[in-house]
Amino acid sequence: MTRQILFDPMLPWAVIAVLGGVALALCLLAALRGLPGWWLRALAVGVLTLALADPSLQTEEREPLSDILLVVVDESASQGLSDRAVQSEEALATLMAEAARDGLDTRIARVGDGEGDEGTLAMAALSELMAEVPRDRVAGAVVISDGQVHDAGQAPDLPAPLHLLRTGREGDWDRRLIVSNAPSFAILGEEFTITLRIEDQGDVPADAGTEADIVLSVDGGQPRAYRMPVGQDLQLPITLPHGGLNVIEFRVPEAEGELTDRNNAAVIQINGVRDRLRVLLVSGEPHPGQRTWRNLLKADSAVDLVHFTILRPPGKQDGVPVTELSLIAFPTRELFSEKIDEFDLIIFDRYQRRGILPGNYFENVRDYVEQGGALLIAAGPDFASADSLYRSPLSPILPARPTAIVIDQPFTPAISETGEKHPVTEGLPDDFGVDGAPWGRWFRQVQVEALPNTEVLMTGVDDEPLLVLDRVKNGRVALLGSDHVWLWDRGLEGGGPQAELLRRLAHWLMQEPELEEEALTAVALGQEITVTRRTLGDAPGAVTVTAPDGTETELTLTEEAPGRFVGRIVGAEQGLYRLVEGERTAVIGLGPAAPREFVETIATDAVLANAVAAQEGGALAIEAGSFDLRSVRAGRQAAGRGWIGWTPREAYLTADVRILSLVPAWLFLLLAASLATLAWLREGRQ
Template sequence: MAREIIFDPMFPLWLVATLAVVALALCLFAALRGLPGWWLRAASVVALTLALLNPSLQTEEREPLSDILLVAVDESASQALSDRAAQSAEALEALLAEAERAGLDTRLTRVGDGEGDEGTLVMTALAELLAEVPRDRVAGAVVVSDGQVHDADLAPDLPAPLHLLRTGRGDDWDRRLIVSNAPAFAILDEEVSITLRIEDQGNVPADLPDEAEIVISIDGGQPRAYVIPTGEDLQLPLTLAHGGLNVIEFTVPEAEGELTTRNNAAVVQINGVRDRLRVLLVSGEPHPGQRTWRNLLKADSSVDLVHFTILRPPGKQDGVPVTELSLIAFPTRELFFDKIDEFDLIIFDRYQRRGILPSIYLENVRSYVERGGALLVAAGPDFATADSIFRSPLAPILPGSPTAIVLEDGFTPAISEIGEKHPVTTGLPDDYGLDGAPWGRWFRQVQLAALPETEVVMTGLEDEPLLLLDRVKAGRVALLGSDHVWLWDRGYEGGGPQAELLRRLAHWLMGEPELEEEALTASAVGQEVTVTRRTLGDAPEEVTVTAPDGTIQVLPLEEEAPGRFTARFVGEMQGLYRLEQGEQTAVIGLGPAAPREFVETIATGAPLAEAVAARRGGSLALEDGMPDLRAVSEGRAASGRGWIGWTPREAYLTADVRVQSLVPAWLFLLLAAGLATWAWLREGRT
């Protein structure tokens, strides 16, 4: 219960004050004139003023409220190291018991890992907890953590002490691998540099060597081990082996006694891109489709095109001297012998043997393909003649042989059964043709006999092979049995997907990973992974997924499109996941190269030191024992050796309020009248 005197004026306070000032001024004037009753009149004015102010006694009945202790428990990944989780559990149990004995009401929040790679957001959770309770009841806040929080600068403005009960051990030490610089993209066949560092932190053993082994694996391939010094940056030169995603894993073997191996590995994903595509186009006699090939290749600014064309066959006799047909001699030896390996793709467009290119040059082209080169032959009627390049050193690598028959009739190119599955032709746009037809017609096709191992992905007239693909040792070859693909480019009967088809064809020939017909790939959005298996065969078996911690799960594949099977799973942890399906393997890294939770693993109060000191709290190590909980006055230091403090807030809830006048109004009126009468009587005797 609490009592206090209050005033409840009968009139506005400004009016009462004005009347009092005027009346007192008149009393002062009377005193200056020497009237003997002036002080009685002043007393009467005071009595009347008090009557107007109506002094009252206010009595409150109060119900005391318990003080609140805020508790935030760090349950992030770093708290699972060593025995920190057990330390946290014991400390929390003891703290809640102490708070109950002190009559404190506790509000508890548990803080896990932040979304993505945000780390431990203890201060954000504490601010949210503070917003849910009355501020004037908060007597203190306690954080049970290893101290590795990542939002210390967002500490809330607490009206009471903030304490840190720190888990961990004084003899903890850890080794971590740091990837401080890794490009997201790199140009094929050009060296890039990745900056690595092996760092030891904490109470490092004195006998620990100052060098460590690092194991490097690319795309899950054969690992290679190196020994490098610790505590120093290492510039690792690297040249990407293929285009597309290259997954590089760095691993440092576990050292005896270190806290965790979760930061001993890092995954870097680099996209390999080609700087410039060098294409050699060899054209035979001029024809309408020749410009189509040239325009298509020149339209791409990333393509360096060298066009070798025969404008005048040797057998043509028109009387013009050979020396006047060209300003410079074409460097055939340089192109087909000295620098042939610099080309990414060679195209023969309606080329036939006329003695321009000696057989030794064509043999060199065959060797170029067998070493990993790419060859595309666009055949016209010349391919069915005796001068066909099939009757040259190129014959052993061509996927089909001519039957000497040229079919000249209108037909619509169609995707074969195997072509429905092949990445080069599957899903080609079909919104070109007129009158409901998918694509426009072609009118000439060389009849081909496909080799048994050849993949016929498109057919033409009477289901004859039209587009044939084959692998020759390390290289690839494509044979297009028609020279009328240019009709699609001109939009005849609506045209067709000429640019997309030839783009895919060129990329497949150059071995781009996204167009491999037998492949296992994985892509991720956040922690959700989509596994894709492409195949030209029957439905594949399940995919085996190995998580970073070694656990294995088997995923069934579902057919999403012809030749395309998918499965999905959610990666529960960050790191490298390995996928296997038959002979196909793939790897994918989830999360950053170094998860934030494991960048710093040694328990320390440094991140929260400023916030704790600003609120007169303390940072105490739990390995020294659980501190006592004491009440301290506001503004005093709230921690000491073996104890932490809370500030009593003395908050209450008002249950009832009673107001009673101190003096009845009639008594004030009677007193004022008596004083005024006395003053009049006294002045009347003078």
């Protein structure tokens, strides 16, 4: 119970002060004139002034409130290293026991990894605790952590000491791999450099070595090992193997005794782009579709097109003098012997053997394909003739043989069962045609027989093969058994997806990864990983997903489209995920390969040093042994060897308040009247 005197003036204090001052001045004047009752008048004035102030007695019934200790427990990924989690729980148990002994209430917040790759947001958690309790009850705050806090600069303004109970061991050390410079894209066939660095931190043992192996693999393929010094930058030259997305993984083997291997790997994703796409288009004779091929290839500014059209075969005699022909000599030797390897794609458009290209040049084309080149045959009636390219040294690599029959009747191209699954023809737009037909019709087809182990993607008249693909050693070949694809470009009967079909076909021939028919890929959106398995065969088995911490999960895929099976999994943590399905492998990084929690893994006091010092707190290593919790006065140093302090706040809750007037108004009036009467009598007697 507490008591105090309150005043509730009947008039403003300024008015009371003026009236009191005037009355006091009159009393002093009476005293100077020697009036014997002046002091009685002064008392009467004082009584009236006090009555105007209306004094009262306030009595409060107070219930003391316990002080509160705020505790933030770091449960981020780095706290899972070594025995830090056990240290944290033991320290928390000791702290709770000490707080209970001192009568402190505790508020505990457990903080894990921040969203995305924000790291440990311990100060944000402490601010939230502060917002949930009255400020005048906060007696102290304790953070149990390895000290690697990533929002240390946002520490709240505390009215009490802040302490750090640090996990970790004195002899901890770790090795990590850093990719300090890597491009987001690179030109195919051109060498570029990536800057790598192996860095040791903590109490590095003498036998850790000054060099370490680094293993490189692309798209989960065959790894290659390099030897590099520790603590120095290494400029590693790399050439991308294919266009599209290249996932390059670097890994340093785990050293004995280091804290974790989670930061021993790095994954970068580099898009391989072709500097210039060089295409050789050889048209055997002028025809309406020739312009379509040229317009399609020239529409892309990145395509260098070399186009030759044979306007007059050597055996034709039309009487035109050679000097009047506006033609250049066909540079056959240069194109088909010296520079054939410089082309990314060779197209023979309605070409037939006419003696212009000798047999050894066709052999060069065959070797070019077998060594990784791309060949497209756009066949017309020429392919069914005696001068067909099939009757040349190209025959061993062509995917179909002609029957010498040319079918001249209208038909609508159709996607075969295999074509429904193949990425070249899967999902082609089918809203071009009229009268319910998906596409416009063609009017000529060369009858061919697809060879074994080839892929027939499109069919024509009576389901005869129309588009046939094949792999030849390291290269690829495609045969289009009609020269009427240009009708789609002209919009006859609505046309069709000519540009999209030929674009996909060219990219498949040039081995672009996104057009692979047998592939395992993964895409990450936030924490969700979407796994896609393309296949022309039967349904694939489950995909084994290996998380960064080594745990394995079996992911069952469901068929979302013919030949495309998809599954989704939510990654529980940041890092590198490995996927295996049969002989297919893939890797994907969810966030960085080494999350922020594993960039700096050695426990430290330095990160929170300024925040702790600003609140007169301290940092204690948990491995040093037990500690005490002590009460200290505000403004004093609140930490020492083996102890941390809290500041008593003496907060209370007012249960009841009573207010009584010290003197009744009638008593003030009686006293003032009596004093005034006595003063009058005293002066009258005088």
